[in-house]
Amino acid sequence: xxxxxxxxxxxxxxxxxxxxxxxxxxxxxxxxxxxxxxxxxxxxxxxxxxxxxxxxxxxxxxxxxxxxxxxxxxxxxxxxxxxxxxxxxxxxxxxxxxxxxxxxxxxxxxxxxxxxxxxxxxxxxxxxxxxxxxxxxxxxxxxxxxxxxxxxxxxxxxxxxxxxxxxxxxxxxxxxxxxxxxxxxxxxxxxxxxxxxxxxxxxxxxxxxxxxxxxxxxxxxxxxxxxxxxxxxxxxx
Numbered sequence: 001x002x003x004x005x006x007x008x009x010x011x012x013x014x015x016x017x018x019x020x021x022x023x024x025x026x027x028x029x030x031x032x033x034x035x036x037x038x039x040x041x042x043x044x045x046x047x048x049x050x051x052x053x054x055x056x057x058x059x060x061x062x063x064x065x066x067x068x069x070x071x072x073x074x075x076x077x078x079x080x081x082x083x084x085x086x087x088x089x090x091x092x093x094x095x096x097x098x099x100x101x102x103x104x105x106x107x108x109x110x111x112x113x114x115x116x117x118x119x120x121x122x123x124x125x126x127x128x129x130x131x132x133x134x135x136x137x138x139x140x141x142x143x144x145x146x147x148x149x150x151x152x153x154x155x156x157x158x159x160x161x162x163x164x165x166x167x168x169x170x171x172x173x174x175x176x177x178x179x180x181x182x183x184x185x186x187x188x189x190x191x192x193x194x195x196x197x198x199x200x201x202x203x204x205x206x207x208x209x210x211x212x213x214x215x216x217x218x219x220x221x222x223x224x225x226x227x228x229x230x231x232x233x234x235x236x237x
Contacts (some may be wrong), residue, residue: 002041002042002043004051007052008050008055009055010054010055010057012057019037021040022037022040022067023036023040025038033068034048044052046053046091049079049083050092051077052152053080054110059073073116077113081113085121086121086124088124088137089136091136094140094144096145096146097140101148101151102151111153114153115153115158123143126170149180150182156186159186162180163191163194163197168197168198168201171198172201175204177197177205188210188211191205192205192210193215195224195225199226199229200232202233213237217237
């Protein structure tokens with residue numbers, strides 16, 4: 001048995017030792033081979049594929065990924081990316097996700113791949129929260145959002161992309177504006193004056209003391225702000 005973290009961070013020598021004892025039948029479908037290998041290691045299908053797919057040493061170890069049914073590293077990567085992009089904490093719990101985002105990922109190719117998939121992954125999670133409103137998934141989502149900013153996974157362009165999306169509810173759930181500010185991507189004053197930021201988010205910025213009264217008064221000079229925002233701002237004058 002081995003943990004997801006141990007497999008994700010294993011050296012090339014350790015990977016060889018781990019898979020040396022794995023039994024596999026080349027005649028079986030690759031999904032079955034993955035599932036059987038995962039069971040022997042005490043993992044599920046997604047954990048095995050993603051721990052290997054995000055391990056920086058696996059691309060040169062064709063004997064290992066072929067053992068579990070992948071003809072090439074590219075096919076392993078495709079499967080890894082598919083599972084990572086669409087899982088909503090069902091097969092990859094938040095601890096696994098945080099490990100993937102951790103400072104252990106030093107491989108530029110893997111990091112670029114994660115950045116490319118992140119928007120799609122978060123959309124899947126947000127759709128799941130909209131549908132099920134699972135408290136544990138909401139907590140995991142909040143942790144994931146903060147992790148991508150604090151671990152340096154995302155940059156200012158990503159923060160701007162999130163700010164320009166109509167996802168105020170999810171930014172509030174995750175306290176994402178605080179994460180963006182703490183990461184140094186966008187100053188709180190800039191966020192406060194953006195029309196894409198909801199009144200509820202602006203209220204949170206004021207309550208967290210990112211915004212002073214002069215800024216509030218300045219914002220109220222804008223005749224184009226909504227009645228909802230104006231009413232909220234008046235409470236702080």
